[in-house]
Amino acid sequence: MTTKTPKRRGRKPINIDYEQVEHLASLNLGIMDICRSIGVGWDTFDKHRKKKGSELTEALERGKAKGLKRATTALASKIEDGEFQAIQFYLKSADREKWAERQEVNHTLNLAHILQDAQARIIDLPRAEAPTAREVKRLEKIKGKG
Secondary structure, three states: OOOOOOOOOOOOOOOOOHHHHHHHHHOOOOHHHHHHHHOOOHHHHHHHHHHOHHHHHHHHHHHHHHHHHHHHHHHHHHHHOOOHHHHHHHHHHHOHHHHOOOOOOOOOOOHHHHHHHHHHHOOOOOOOOOOOHHHHHHHHHHHHHO
16 A cells, blocks of 8 residues: 655745856846846745845846946947947936036026017907997897897
8 A cells, every 4th residue: 555645835935046046137127027037026026035035136236237347348448449329328428517418598587578579469459348238138138028
């Protein structure tokens, strides 16, 4: 007679591949995009980050650092090649005080002048005079008949 081993109850444990998380973070994906890519929900990802915080958080930070290193290395090589746009981008980003393009708008608003102009555009129409007592009686008779 063979004995059956009872099946384990509950959900199967979800294992997150830290190398894949690191790679996706190096591509500058957000956490929700990483969750979708590895096939887990945000709640599960957050639970693992809190439970095994050091490993998963370190994988995210290592990935972001690798992506930043890759981008800065590529930018540095473009600058050394003499590409104008790369040099311009670097200068605008690194020293905003001197190199950033600024747009200054100086505008004064004189409301009194605006109101005077608007008043000058108003067309003065002759106002109708108030009806006389005789006209009022005549109008009342016409309304009463209709």
